Amino acid sequence: MNAVNLIVVIRCCAYHYPKAIVACILLLLSWLSMPVYAQALSVINGEKTTTLSLNELRQQSTIILSVFDPFQGREVDMHGLEFRRFLVNQFGEVPPALHFTAWDDYEVTLSGWNDPKWLMVTEEDGELLTLRSRGPLRLVDQAYNDQRDIENLREFNDWIWMIRSIEARW
Amino acid sequence: MIIEPPPSQPAVPLPPPAPFARKRRYVTWLSLSLMSFMALMVVIVYEARWVYPEIQAYFSQTGNLTGQQLATRSRGYLQIAQQHLLGEQPFDDEQRQTVRLNLDLAYGLIDVEVYRQRYRCTQPSLQTLNLLTERLEENAVTPFDTAAELLGPIDCLTSIEMNQLDLRGMAINEFSESTRRHNQILTYSSMVIFALGLLFWGMHERQLRRTERATKQTIAWMQHAMRDPLTGIGNRSALHQDVAAKKGAALALILVDIDFFKQYNDSLGHPEGDQLLRRLASLLKYVLGAKAKLYRLGGDEFAAVLPCDNDALLIGYCDQLTSVLEQADFKHPTHPHNERVTLSIGAVRFTAGEATFPDAYKAADKALYRVKSAGRNDWQITAAA
Numbered sequence: 001m002n003a004v005n006l007i008v009v010i011r012c013c014a015y016h017y018p019k020a021i022v023a024c025i026l027l028l029l030s031w032l033s034m035p036v037y038a039q040a041l042s043v044i045n046g047e048k049t050t051t052l053s054l055n056e057l058r059q060q061s062t063i064i065l066s067v068f069d070p071f072q073g074r075e076v077d078m079h080g081l082e083f084r085r086f087l088v089n090q091f092g093e094v095p096p097a098l099h100f101t102a103w104d105d106y107e108v109t110l111s112g113w114n115d116p117k118w119l120m121v122t123e124e125d126g127e128l129l130t131l132r133s134r135g136p137l138r139l140v141d142q143a144y145n146d147q148r149d150i151e152n153l154r155e156f157n158d159w160i161w162m163i164r165s166i167e168a169r170w
Numbered sequence: 171m172i173i174e175p176p177p178s179q180p181a182v183p184l185p186p187p188a189p190f191a192r193k194r195r196y197v198t199w200l201s202l203s204l205m206s207f208m209a210l211m212v213v214i215v216y217e218a219r220w221v222y223p224e225i226q227a228y229f230s231q232t233g234n235l236t237g238q239q240l241a242t243r244s245r246g247y248l249q250i251a252q253q254h255l256l257g258e259q260p261f262d263d264e265q266r267q268t269v270r271l272n273l274d275l276a277y278g279l280i281d282v283e284v285y286r287q288r289y290r291c292t293q294p295s296l297q298t299l300n301l302l303t304e305r306l307e308e309n310a311v312t313p314f315d316t317a318a319e320l321l322g323p324i325d326c327l328t329s330i331e332m333n334q335l336d337l338r339g340m341a342i343n344e345f346s347e348s349t350r351r352h353n354q355i356l357t358y359s360s361m362v363i364f365a366l367g368l369l370f371w372g373m374h375e376r377q378l379r380r381t382e383r384a385t386k387q388t389i390a391w392m393q394h395a396m397r398d399p400l401t402g403i404g405n406r407s408a409l410h411q412d413v414a415a416k417k418g419a420a421l422a423l424i425l426v427d428i429d430f431f432k433q434y435n436d437s438l439g440h441p442e443g444d445q446l447l448r449r450l451a452s453l454l455k456y457v458l459g460a461k462a463k464l465y466r467l468g469g470d471e472f473a474a475v476l477p478c479d480n481d482a483l484l485i486g487y488c489d490q491l492t493s494v495l496e497q498a499d500f501k502h503p504t505h506p507h508n509e510r511v512t513l514s515i516g517a518v519r520f521t522a523g524e525a526t527f528p529d530a531y532k533a534a535d536k537a538l539y540r541v542k543s544a545g546r547n548d549w550q551i552t553a554a555a
Contacts, residue, residue: 103275
């Protein structure tokens with residue numbers, strides 16, 4: 001079902017049915033009309049690939065922190081889960097290195113994840129992260145110190161945006 | 171002749187004044203010099219630490235994705251979207267999703283506070299992307315028109331890129347200028363500090379030479395104070411010092427007195443008397459050998475200290491002294507009993523030590539006195555002290 005067809009259906013409903021039903025249908029359709037991409041995270045461990053829905057990850061998000069986001073130039077309430085714990089849950093332990101693939105085709109392999117400072121953000125300011133807000137998943141240093149110059153965005157290149165898959169490298 | 175025992179401590183003269191102050195100054199110059207060179211090292215290390223992070227900040231990420239500007243990456247996604255919009259394939263749902271994905275990615279990369287603040291075209295471009303996304307979903311715009319609409323945001327992103335490149339160039343120029351300035355500071359300050367270090371080192375060397383010279387002078391002065399200026403042999407102070415230095419050694423002390431030396435001086439004059447004293451010192455040196463130490467105790471009295479562990483050896487020395495003097499035949503025109511110079515000699519063997527020497531000296535002097543009392547021109551050895 002594409003978005004145009006859905007809109008036609010909504011208009012018909014609005015004409016023939018009561019407003020309450022129309023509202024429910026609108027909500028349902030608005031959800032359906034969201035792009036199908038960027039709604040899951042692939043977790044790869046050797047030959048095994050697990051697909052985690054973002055809803056599932058959002059439900060696991062128990063940390064809410066106010067962090068200054070230099071890309072937005074303001075304090076943002078970030079909602080997410082401790083990345084180290086997530087890795088332990090997924091891989092049994094923290095892998096020596098992780099290979100990330102992002103929705104913008106950025107790929108990088110990084111190590112040093114056995115550190116509680118990394119927060120995997122799923123929402124900010126109460127809004128779900130999308131590609132437009134550099135989501136749907138983002139890794140941020142929740143306790144970066146004064147050594148980082150917030151005026152220099154290059155110093156935040158280790159914040160990984162738009163995460164699409166995470167692969168353990170043993 | 172009776173000689174009073176000398177003081178137990180020889181009157182050794184003190185060295186020139188203020189050694190402590192000199193040493194302190196010497197340490198200070200050296201410290202200043204070392205501090206200068208350390209300061210030089212600190213300046214160099216500081217400059218090195220300053221330059222490296224700056225270079226890191228500007229060039230460390232060149233060549234990888236994160237080294238690219240966000241605007242560049244955003245423009246890339248818009249151009250991909252354009253390619254799909256203008257492609258020859260039919261614009262179906264899959265194409266639409268792909269275009270939407272690229273528009274969203276482009277949106278995420280341009281929706282940055284820095285761009286919004288610096289570039290007026292950012293907000294309109296974001297609005298355009300919003301509008302196009304909605305219209306695409308509604309199928310209210312043709313792919314061609316959508317591609318044409320994207321030219322506006324692409325222009326904006328291009329101008330952002332150019333401006334950002336300019337800013338980067340300016341920053342690099344500033345960094346380069348700053349580096350040059352720092353280099354100048356480093357060069358000049360290094361030269362100044364190095365020169366100061368050398369200056370202080372020079373002062374330290376000069377002070378060192380002064381100290382060495384003063385020490386040499388002190389030693390020479392002390393040696394001079396231990397010498398008899400007329401004969402060049404030791405004086406009374408040297409006698410006490412040398413004996414004290416040979417503590418425990420078996421030695422002999424020979425006291426020699428010129429008979430009727432006053433009459434010699436009166437008849438031939440003091441210069442001749444001085445000459446006789448010098449000749450006699452040479453004669454003693456010749457007879458007693460290199461191991462003997464000679465001293466002039468004052469006036470016409472000499473002393474000799476030499477290693478000796480038996481009386482026979484000492485008797486031999488005394489005999490030899492008398493006979494060699496006889497052979498030398500130094501004329502003495504006013505000698506009451508002889509025509510030549512004669513000596514009275516008293517000798518003793520002893521074991522060197524601060525306590526034993528005064529007794530040995532006293533014993534030798536008594537022996538000498540006995541020779542004089544007996545008519546002079548003879549020698550006598552007294553029992554070991």
